[in-house]
Amino acid sequence: MRQVHAPIPLPDPDATDALARRFAPLLGPGDVLLLEGQIGAGKTHFARALIRALGVTEDVPSPTFTLVQTYEADFEIWHADLYRLSHPDEAIELGLAEAFETALCLVEWPEKLGEDRPKQALTLRFSLIGEGREVVCLSENNEWETRLAGL
Amino acid sequence: MLTLLGIESSCDDTGAAVVRLKGDAGEVLSNVVAGQTELHAAFGGVVPEIAARAHAEKLDIVVEEALAQANVRLGDLDAIAVTAGPGLIGGVLSGVMLAKGLSVATGLPLVGVNHLAGHALTPRLTDGLTFPYLMLLVSGGHCQFLRVDGPEDFTRLGGTIDDAPGEAFDKCAKLLGLPQPGGPSVEAEAKAGDPKRFAFPRPLLDRPGCDLSFSGLKTALMRARDGVVAEKGGLTRQDRADLCAGFQAAIADTLAEKSRRALALCPDATAFAVAGGVAANATLRERLTKVAGNTPFVAPPLRLCTDNAAMIAWAGIERLRLGHHDDLTLSARPRWPLDQKAAPLIGSGKRGAKA
Numbered sequence: 388m389r390q391v392h393a394p395i396p397l398p399d400p401d402a403t404d405a406l407a408r409r410f411a412p413l414l415g416p417g418d419v420l421l422l423e424g425q426i427g428a429g430k431t432h433f434a435r436a437l438i439r440a441l442g443v444t445e446d447v448p449s450p451t452f453t454l455v456q457t458y459e460a461d462f463e464i465w466h467a468d469l470y471r472l473s474h475p476d477e478a479i480e481l482g483l484a485e486a487f488e489t490a491l492c493l494v495e496w497p498e499k500l501g502e503d504r505p506k507q508a509l510t511l512r513f514s515l516i517g518e519g520r521e522v523v524c525l526s527e528n529n530e531w532e533t534r535l536a537g538l
Numbered sequence: 539m540l541t542l543l544g545i546e547s548s549c550d551d552t553g554a555a556v557v558r559l560k561g562d563a564g565e566v567l568s569n570v571v572a573g574q575t576e577l578h579a580a581f582g583g584v585v586p587e588i589a590a591r592a593h594a595e596k597l598d599i600v601v602e603e604a605l606a607q608a609n610v611r612l613g614d615l616d617a618i619a620v621t622a623g624p625g626l627i628g629g630v631l632s633g634v635m636l637a638k639g640l641s642v643a644t645g646l647p648l649v650g651v652n653h654l655a656g657h658a659l660t661p662r663l664t665d666g667l668t669f670p671y672l673m674l675l676v677s678g679g680h681c682q683f684l685r686v687d688g689p690e691d692f693t694r695l696g697g698t699i700d701d702a703p704g705e706a707f708d709k710c711a712k713l714l715g716l717p718q719p720g721g722p723s724v725e726a727e728a729k730a731g732d733p734k735r736f737a738f739p740r741p742l743l744d745r746p747g748c749d750l751s752f753s754g755l756k757t758a759l760m761r762a763r764d765g766v767v768a769e770k771g772g773l774t775r776q777d778r779a780d781l782c783a784g785f786q787a788a789i790a791d792t793l794a795e796k797s798r799r800a801l802a803l804c805p806d807a808t809a810f811a812v813a814g815g816v817a818a819n820a821t822l823r824e825r826l827t828k829v830a831g832n833t834p835f836v837a838p839p840l841r842l843c844t845d846n847a848a849m850i851a852w853a854g855i856e857r858l859r860l861g862h863h864d865d866l867t868l869s870a871r872p873r874w875p876l877d878q879k880a881a882p883l884i885g886s887g888k889r890g891a892k893a
Contacts, residue, residue: 427713427759427760446697448700449700449705452704453549455872457873481626481628
């Protein structure tokens with residue numbers, strides 16, 4: 388994987404919300420965003436802001452317990468948290484492989500996918516920097532560089 | 539007299555139960571859960587049983603076991619109740635298919651139950667509450683205040699806009715190297731701690747309404763922990779106890795204040811019922827009991843607050859008494875909010891204003 392955009396500073400929650408709003412128009416069905424980072428790095432916050440920016444007005448609860456929450460916007464959105472999974476096969480049981488093709492998928496703790504990590508995916512790596520946060524955009528697919536140019 | 543079989547397979551556990559209604563009182567004749575609780579600690583979290591196959595393999599066994607323990611045959615039942623959502627679709631489907639099969643084979647009515655309605659109606663099974671009552675429902679990833687006016691009449695007064703308290707406790711434990719599940723371990727650690735040493739936020743207290751937020755608390759805990767580590771190069775037991783005590787106090791203050799507001803919105807409530815792990819935490823329970831004041835405080839036993847099939851059988855009885863049941867068109871629903879008329883929690887309009 389290589390960086391497909393310069394690191395983006397996220398000094399406060401509003402900056403994360405604003406980034407999600409800039410991301411929203413760039414995304415569609417078949418896109419997979421893998422959200423990496425330790426507990427509290429801001430993965431769920433970003434996912435929630437993005438789902439709302441895509442027009443979903445209902446609750447966006449954390450998927451940690453439910454594993455997957457799905458939403459209907461102009462297309463289907465899957466918000467998954469794989470933290471509780473113990474084997475990559477379980478992601479298949481969840482129906483994720485199919486959703487990768489047909490829905491916009493936001494996947495927290497994608498490390499649990501192991502070998503099944505989709506190659507076309509965009510990885511957003513969140514980290515804590517001082518009082519704020521930062522996100523790095525990585526992918527094996529160079530197309531993301533073009534797509535994120537206007538971010 | 540009504541006797542129902544209940545089937546639950548919407549999340550981690552597979553369950554079946556037989557509940558009987560005599561007069562106005564429900565009696566749990568059996569309540570079988572094939573769960574994995576004993577594995578939780580080993581895996582640092584709740585290991586989900588996500589596979590539809592796994593549920594399907596256990597379902598007929600737990601149903602047989604529930605019938606045997608209740609000393610009831612299929613022919614003695616009046617209906618089959620089953621969780622039809624919300625939850626992981628594979629699990630819900632397995633339960634619904636089994637219930638349909640049993641319904642066809644026996645000619646018994648099929649009653650589809652909303653899993654959350656099962657939780658919300660449990661205080662009527664355990665304590666015979668009358669409508670309306672206020673419910674603080676805390677289970678799995680859920681945390682919401684509900685006004686309950688009838689078996690199918692729920693008004694959502696507010697809820698968490700991010701993490702549920704159980705999740706906050708689990709993540710707090712994780713961040714401090716304490717065992718899972720986090721609720722009991724953080725509570726035990728907090729006993730020796732000073733809740734005032736670290737200043738944790740009280741999220742959303744400055745905003746009107748009954749919504750809750752616990753995600754920021756997790757961040758605050760992490761910063762406080764890192765602050766101590768940076769200063770001393772590590773955490774002492776006392777540091778950890780103080781962090782837990784402060785964290786728990788912040789959750790207690792937030793839940794207490796939001797409960798006070800929810801109670802103010804339901805002056806006619808016959809009781810304040812708290813279901814879930816929150817009521818198992820002595821500090822939280824004491825605060826919520828105090829807030830309830832003259833309104834009776836009710837906390838069903840924990841085994842009936844975690845996912846179980848007795849609550850599904852009971853909710854089925856409640857629906858059946860209203861003359862409601864389903865047929866073979868009953869479908870499994872991954873999403874199924876209890877209160878369909880509730881406004882979204884936050885963010886509507888955010889898109890236009892700040893885009």
